Amino acid sequence: MLTIFSTKITTLPPGVTTSSHSRARGASTSSIPHTDYIPEVDSREERRRVHHEADIVIVGAGIVGCAAAVAFGRQGRSVILLEKSLKEPDRIVGELLQPGGVEALEKLGLRDCLEGIDAIPCYGYQVSYNREPVQIAYPASLVASKKQPEGRSFHHGRFITKLRAAAMAAPNVTVVETTVTDMVKNEWTNQVLGVECHTAGEKDYYFGAITLVADGYASKFRKNHLPHTPQVRSKFWGLEMIDAELPMPQHGHVILTDAPPILIYQIGTHETRILVDIPENLPSASVKAGGVKNHMLNVALPNLPECVQPAFRRAVESGKLRSMPNSFLPPAVQKTAGLIMLGDAMNMRHPLTGGGMTVAFNDVVTLSTLLSPQNVPSFEDTPAVVAAMSRFHWARKSGSSVINILAMALYSLFAANNPHLTALKNGCFRYFQRGGRCVDEPCGMLSGLIQNPWLLVYHFFSVAFYAVACRLREVPVWKVPYVLTVEMCAIVWTAAAVIGPYLVAEVRS
8 A cells, every 4th residue: 555645643542752762662563464454454554554554664765765665564563664754855876777786676676767767778988087988797607598698877866756756665664754863762671662753844653663763874863773884985076968979888887087977878868977086185185275176177077088078168158056974884883772774874885886876785685584574474573573583684695795895996996096095996997908817807896797806805905916917017127126025015005005994994894
């Protein structure tokens, strides 16, 4: 059943407060519904609409929230999905879905959300280093059909609109436009019982055996329930280019020079997104130098392929610059009874590799499997849910760790700011040029199709030693002993210093 509504409850049930944490859980919703028994379905819909109670309350109708609502609703769970605004969002995030994310979307039965939104097929990347290009195609050998894997790039808002429509059409889901302001907790156990909201200016409450928070990178609830805080390394400044000519259509483009990296991908028939990385305190983007626009015109523009430059200049002159922080947030085991946090609220990595939505959809697949009625018959069984969340943390590692570490490590190389990092960046590019396994497996990990963290470690240090080999070809014979001793140690140590903290963060968190 589907209901979109905007109603209110003027008083809490007896003994319930929000921040004062003074209510034991209310009426149980433990029975698994039989969706072919209409009176039961109707009573559950009425319970969501009138009494604001469900098996699970989801905060945020974005990528994660919509997918989770559909997954749990189709399992027969009663779901309330809350969203501040159901208008089509206009953002420069969540515009590239890797093949691994497409596979997860298919598992969730949501593949059709990619249709009818002018989405552009993506078959890999072209990486350009000082104007020398190399193609990195998604390897067909990684899929059973041997057909080249396909990602999609699109307008974020159009994709979200399709996901919300799917949630609205899903059984057992009620969608509500309201602003969540606080958690409702049990004073004695600290268990989350639901949320406090403001609906049309009036205070409101929604209760569930589980509250799933997916309110994005600027989550208002993260700091109270997770041990880590996001680390912002830089910002992506985004522009939308119109009718840009790309060197390799239907591919993402990564532009590498001595300046920070640039990412380009087409998001519609006429629209192409370009994201320019600008670290904090970059001299060419300082106010004294002319700000971000100066960096765009005097640093980014000359480094772009000539065919892209006219569209980029027009986009800069139109003045529609927008930015997003590039953050790192390691995951953590979640132990708060009644609460689950997913998506960017729980785990973030640099968006350079476009892996965020792939992690998000795979997380929903994993979570909905662990919390399926076969595994957890009732969400009111709090110990079973908490135990499932502990398993979830480690079950997601194989996929999420590869994408998290790869994104942060590649950004460290691509934004190289010292000679040893620059040597690693050159070694990485030359490693891709070797082709075969040297490009297929790294691209398989980037695309979310290979989920093996140790394979990532193998290739990363292979890049380090290949960087040393590249240095040997560059230096005169008399300098070879120096490269094989001092420089090799420095380059390998730098590689360990780059990837090590992220490996530790994934193992410890």
